[in-house]
Amino acid sequence: MNRCRYCGKEIRGTSDFCGQSCETYYQEAVEKDRRKIPYFIVGMGVGFLVLLCGVLLQIDWVLGAGIAFMGLVTFILPFTTPETTALLGYQKAKILGRVLGVLLIGVGIWLAR
Numbered sequence: 001m002n003r004c005r006y007c008g009k010e011i012r013g014t015s016d017f018c019g020q021s022c023e024t025y026y027q028e029a030v031e032k033d034r035r036k037i038p039y040f041i042v043g044m045g046v047g048f049l050v051l052l053c054g055v056l057l058q059i060d061w062v063l064g065a066g067i068a069f070m071g072l073v074t075f076i077l078p079f080t081t082p083e084t085t086a087l088l089g090y091q092k093a094k095i096l097g098r099v100l101g102v103l104l105i106g107v108g109i110w111l112a113r
Helices: 020-057 060-076 082-088 090-112
Strands: none
16 A cells, blocks of 8 residues: 555555645645755754764763754754655654654753753
C-alpha cells in the first residue's frame, strides 16, 4: 500500500496523493520549505558552534545552550528526512519534527543546569 505524501492516508494504485487538494497543499508546503532551508542550516550551524565551544571550554551551560538552540531551530523549522515523510506523510512528519525539537530543548535545559 502506498501512502499519501501529504496526509499519510493509505491509498491504492500508483498515485502519490489521495486527492488533488493534498497534492496542491504538498506542492505549496514544499515550495515554502525550500525558501527556509538556508535559515535552518545557519541555525543548526550556530547551535553546533555554541555546542562545540561548550565542549572545548568544558562549560555545561554553554553546551546545554547549544543543544537547546538546535532544538529551538528544529521546533521552528521541523524538516524531516524524505523517508520519514514517505512513512508518515508530510503533516505527521512535521509534527514529529516539532516533538523531537521540544525534546531536544528539554535535553539542552537539563544539561545547562
